[in-house]
Amino acid sequence: MSALFNTVRAELMKVRQKRRTYVLAGLYWLVLPLLLLIVGRVLQVNIGGSFLEAEGLGVTDILHEFASPFGIARLALVGPAYLSPSFYMIIIALFAALLIGEERSHNMWKTTLVAQPSRSAVFAGKFLVAWLVFAVLLLGALLSGVLFGALGTTFLSTGFQGDWAGLFRAAGLQILFAPAAVAFAF
DSSP states (O other): OHHHHHHHHHHHHHHHTOHHHHHHHHIIIIIHHHHHHHHHHHHHHHHTTSHHHHTTOOHHHHHHHHHSHHHHHHHHHHGGGGSSSOHHHHHHHHHHIIIIIHHHHTTOHHHHHHSSSOHHHHHHHHHHHHHHHHHHHHHHHHHHHHHHHHHHTTTSSOOSOSOHHHHHHHHHHHHHHHHHHHHHHO
16 A cells, blocks of 8 residues: 555656646636636627627626636536547546656656556556546636636626536546546556
C-alpha cells in the first residue's frame, strides 16, 4: 500500500510541474465561463425587447439556459462532450501521454518497472492519478461555472434556479465512467 501511495505522490508531483495542467485548467475554468458570460451579455443587450418576447420567448429564459450559475455549470459539465473529439478525451489523452508516454520517450520504463515498487503499484498509481486529475478538472469546472454564474447575476437577468441534484448526479456519473477512458488511453 505504501508503494502505491508513493507512486501516486510522485505522479502528482509530475502533473503539478507540467504546463499542460495549468493550460487545461485555465481553458476549462476561466475561458469557458468568461466566454459564456460575454455571449450572455451580448444577447441580453441585442435581443432584449425584440421579436422573441412577442413570440413568448423571454430573454431571461434564454439567458438562464447558458449564462446563469446553473447554466454555466451545466455547460461546463456536458458541453465538452459535444465537441469532436471530446474535450474529455483530449484531457485524458494528454495526461495518459504524460503519465505513460514520458517514461517511454526517455527510455525509463526499464528503470521504472524494475525499481522498488512493484509493477502493479506503478501502473495502479499512474491510473489513479489520471483519474484524480480528470475528477479535479471536472469538479473545478463545475465550481468555477457556479462562481462565474454568480458573478453574472450582477449584470445579467439570471438566477440560481435549476436541477442542481441532477447536475451533481451527472458530474458523479462522469467521474465514475472516466476510468474506462483512462484504461483505454493507457
